[in-house]
Amino acid sequence: MPETPRRPVGLSGTRYGNRPTMKDVAARAGVGLKTVSRVVNGEPGVTPETERRVQEAIDALGFRRNDSARVLRKGRTASIGLVLEDLADPFYGPLSRAVEEVARAHGALLINGSSAEDPDREQELALALCARRVDGLVIIPAGDDHRYLEPEIKAGVATVFVDRPAGRIDADCVLSDNFGGAREGVAHLVAHGHRRIGFIGDMPRIHTAAERLRGYRAAMEDAGIPVEDAWMSLGATDPGRVRRAAEEMLSGPAPVTAVFSGNNRVTVTVIRVLAEQARRVALVAFDDLELADLLQPGVTVVAQDAAAIGRTAAERLFQQLDGTLVAPERIELPTRLITRGSGELPPAD
Amino acid sequence: MPETPRRPVGLSGTRYGNRPTMKDVAARAGVGLKTVSRVVNGEPGVTPETERRVQEAIDALGFRRNDSARVLRKGRTASIGLVLEDLADPFYGPLSRAVEEVARAHGALLINGSSAEDPDREQELALALCARRVDGLVIIPAGDDHRYLEPEIKAGVATVFVDRPAGRIDADCVLSDNFGGAREGVAHLVAHGHRRIGFIGDMPRIHTAAERLRGYRAAMEDAGIPVEDAWMSLGATDPGRVRRAAEEMLSGPAPVTAVFSGNNRVTVTVIRVLAEQARRVALVAFDDLELADLLQPGVTVVAQDAAAIGRTAAERLFQQLDGTLVAPERIELPTRLITRGSGELPPAD
DNA sequence: CCCGCATCTGACAACGTTGTCCAGGCCCTA
């Protein structure tokens, strides 16, 4: 994605086009303004004859109700905002879709934006959405301080954090069991005889990355294996860096015999590197991949259910709006270990 | 994605929360309404001292400008709508992200919705977006009649169709060269000695599917190969159907020796089926896949550049809004044949 | 024939912002 010049989110320029309003319709139909409103909204108390005249005028003028004005009057926008990291990431597509589906079921539209993992951009987006008066906000946090949302939440904007917890405020959040999933995945490798197990993850300032790392450490400790620094790579997930990290831990006198990959972006690079190795290196990856079962060997993964996460978050959001909920809660969804071969390879010393 | 109950897109319920308005800020700062507006919008003509007082009041009250009201007044929403088929589809993620990026560069937000390939839902969504007075609309059509948009376009809503052309109206559209790409892909198989080549595509009522089929036929005709009905499957792309179709054309006395797969959903199933076959069957697939190069053999694909398509469409949309454009145009973006092995397999008769 | 009631309709204010325009105060100059 190319860097595009930034311009503050806001309005500019002049009015485009000229649309008929209810007033125009009323004039044409020879009725009052409110009668048009009644017809448009299907309210009772309009004679069939009057309704027909109004409907005709509507059709003739191509009138369409202006929901902006409606929003202003009613105070609700019937739209929710979704701030995520990158819509192009295969993990967020299904998540976003699930949120949209729930929103749709509640008659709401979805506005979304990508933070590109930039806390400032996350804040800018979230506040822009609040300025639009979205009824609720689903946020996949990039930053770790969300106090800027306090006035919004106080003002009634329903808010659910997803994938990573909110920072420095008390709010609903829906997470995967990153710790448990990673621990299970690494334990799986241990169970297949591995002791020198590498971990390649994202920057630990990202909650999921930190939790998965913690899971890795826990599993190793459970197995009584002291972890060596050379086995861990915690940093950016660009292919170059991951490749170097992988190659490094696969070389030397005591190379790792298995790798635990911390997320889907890391995984694709790791798979490439492993495919180039002479010896077979075991792999368990966090996040599922579309063709994981067709590779040789199939990739054993710790799968998150992105759709379930999105659905849960959105449902909770609307529960907040319904007033069903009282206290913020932290919901952790389980992960699922799917064995396909790569995680069951024995150590090749 | 589970089917969710439908509810018409619209507003309901009562106002949530109570937010401070400019009036409140003005009262607290002891200034006039318009002065607050000036400060909020960074307009000139306010003494530093007054500005400070206003800013204090804003911070104290947690005021945030209500963009709904602003929209109503200014007539522009600084938001564009994107109607696509399914956000969870890996082809649309990058496309959506590219549109968002361009929108962001123009200070606009992106509202998007999935049509789920349902024409009614497409229309419902598009009109809901128009009611929100989006400045522009990027549509990946599900239906083939878009006359319902005529009043909107006349009223000044910029509109660009993507991936498939508009139906029965004259509008900008940005497409891949589906015909050329498919023709090239099939010709590639012919060049490697194949004559019995299967085609598994989507329903021909979908423009891209029809074009790719046309490309297939053209390439076969170029090669002087009469196409047999048994070699073609044109229907839904659910795994079951695709699997049956593939297995059918791979059996019998004169099975196909190569398959051209019409889109990414078809491809994943076809790959599975081919992997189960005793003999090696060549494959060229329309649409690239994330791990295509890591499979055995690597999958030869005709790749579309989803990001470029999205970017082009969005840029054209904003050109419409700038008044730079005059007549609707049809833009076709080239595809790219990427050889990775599966398309270069010789026929195994 | 008139009253009461039910039904239908429309005038008007309000939502929160921005654009227009004018008032008042200040400073500078004659």
Added chain:
DNA sequence: TAGGGCCTGGACAACGTTGTCAGATGCGGG
């Protein structure tokens, strides 16, 4: 010191809709 111009600030209308409320109309019964 009076007059003119400039700068700051505010009153008011307007954007297009919906909620409130009261007026108009029609009909049946007393």
